Amino acid sequence: MRVLIVEDDKRLGSIIQRAFKEEGYAADWCQDGQEAEWLGFENPYDLIILDLMIPRKHGLEVLKTFRGGGIRTPILILTAMDTTDDIVKGLDIGADDYITKPFNLDELLARVRALLRRQSQQGSSTFSVGPLTINQARREITRDGKAIPLTLKEYGLLVYLAKHAGSVLSRNELSEHVWDMNYEPSSNIIDVYVGYLRNKVDKGFEKPIIKTIRGHGYMLDAEAMQAAAGQ
């Protein structure tokens, strides 16, 4: 899952970015309205955290531009402006949620999870795909009841694959949703991480669930999983 953080305060922006990275998200951070617009249209973010009082272009203007430009990404406003008027205006212009500063970091992350699972039609933060159970709140993965420790990047990659189980994901798509703006397009880093993931998720189990679709990309095979689960 890839998140854009728009926050003009250096320290606060860094805190939010670090928190998201620790949760296995790919997090890009920018400090003004113009850059936010550019990034928002350039990359397919899964969620945008937007401050309102930002330099160059006001947050609400950025929000209008996004919604006017057809971007349907969930947007969470994170601001010091706390009057009912501000909140109503923000939500009416097209924000999906509104949090006022100072905020509770845990609450922010929980709300982000809620927005993301609403986006993927998913019921709760813990979901199962075949033998895999993913607890997003606690960042825990189990296969057939056995805990699988993963690094942040591996976790992020697996969550994205699991959320799109059954469909083929290109390397480009994976790079856009799992890696942040520092991704090097010429590198084979995706293949490397898929390799790591296979080592941990498939090794020692009968049926591999992460498939390589030659010429296209990778897929978490739901049918294979069902078969595995049926055994």
Added chain:
Amino acid sequence: MTHFFEKLPIKWRLSLGYTIIMGVLFSLLGAGIYRLVKVNLYRSVDAALLTSAQAISQSRQLRQNMSPPILENFLTQFLGERSIRLYATLIDVSSQHGPAKSQSVHVRLKTTPQSIQRARTGLATYEVYRIDRHSPIRQITYPAMKGGRFTGEIIQVGAPLAPILTTLKSLNLVLWIVFPIALLLSVLCGYWLTRRSIWPVHKITQAASKIHIDDLSNRLPLPPANDELRQLTETFNSMLDRLEDSFKRHKRFTGDVSHELRTSLAVLRGEAQLALRRERDGLYYKDALGTILEESTHMSKIVEDLLLLSRAQSNSVVMRWEAIYTHEFMSELRGSVISALKEKNITLVEHFDHDLPMFLGSSSYLHITLKNILLNAIKHSSVDSEISFTIEKVEDQNAIAFNINDRGEGIPKEAQPYIFDSFFRADTARNRQLGGAGVGLSLALALTKLHNGSIELESEPGQGATFSVIIPQPKSVNVEDDAHSAISGITTMSEHEPLALT
């Protein structure tokens, strides 16, 4: 009465006043008309009587042959057929037998002793009296004269007043009918006019009641006529302009303050929460604590600046005049901005009058004022540039001026009125990375005003900006202690650290 009148609604007060005035006017007019008609009618009767009497007295024939039908015929011929029917009689008052020769046609005219008395001196007398139940008679008693001497004969001509009285009676009736109708009409018109002229007030009231503190953007509709009501409306509207402006500024100020403080709080809370989420190494905690310390320092600076600002603006700080030594003051000031200067490699070019070894003011407040303006200049200067700082006497105002000139991007004309507003930034960016919380210049202005001074700003976009802080020098210092010690050369610089809030 006045009390009662003042308690009446203005609509009724005007109508009532109007009615009273119209009533008095109508009464005077009616009385005047009545009197005028009456006097004229009497005059015409009197003139006819006099003419007849004169005619009789001049005609010897008539006087010798005084028979009523002849006399009446004569009068009719003489005066024509008139509505006034005349009676005439000739009396010889010289005879002892009284009215022996008196003759009258229909009625017997009266002769009063007063009229005979007057006749003897050659004067005519007009009288009115009533005989029996008939209508009153107007009568002239005219002395017959010969060669300027009274002949002893008087001629009496009388006329009944009935026609005149009838005319006056009808006039009276007409006046009494017309008067109330006219008065009623004028009252109604007056009420209608009053209502009409008060209508704009009603509209203004309605519009004004819709104006609320949450929405001060509405204005009262201007009445078309250029009158007092329009002036009142314009006055209201300009008051609303000022209110709206100050509310907007106030709202923005509180919004900005809360933005600054909330962001700081979010950093403090977020950093601590993030650090506590899982086990970390010592270095991580050290970094987190460093951020928290830095942020809380920044926050206390904002809070202290705001506190000082609000105290200075409400004049609840004590302004202590003291003697300040120029060199000492400058070196402290330089010291407080040196790190900011070095960061951008900016040269501070100082110049001050040599005959200005000391000046008067509050050392700590002037320090904050000039430091804030210098920091602002540094913020807007490019790397490797120059800022000039001069202190000079303004002779004609008995003041000293601190001029700070930078070669930065300058301040746009439209932004200049707002530059001293808290948190104002020309590009509306609230970039804390530029340094300062945006209170600096407003604090500088508030502290300068405590000195009864002013700050002048000269700037052309692209040409840099010059801030001049002008501090009037009091002729006699109120704080005698300081003045004396200054004169005797004892250092009076505050022993405490200047109230620097960095």
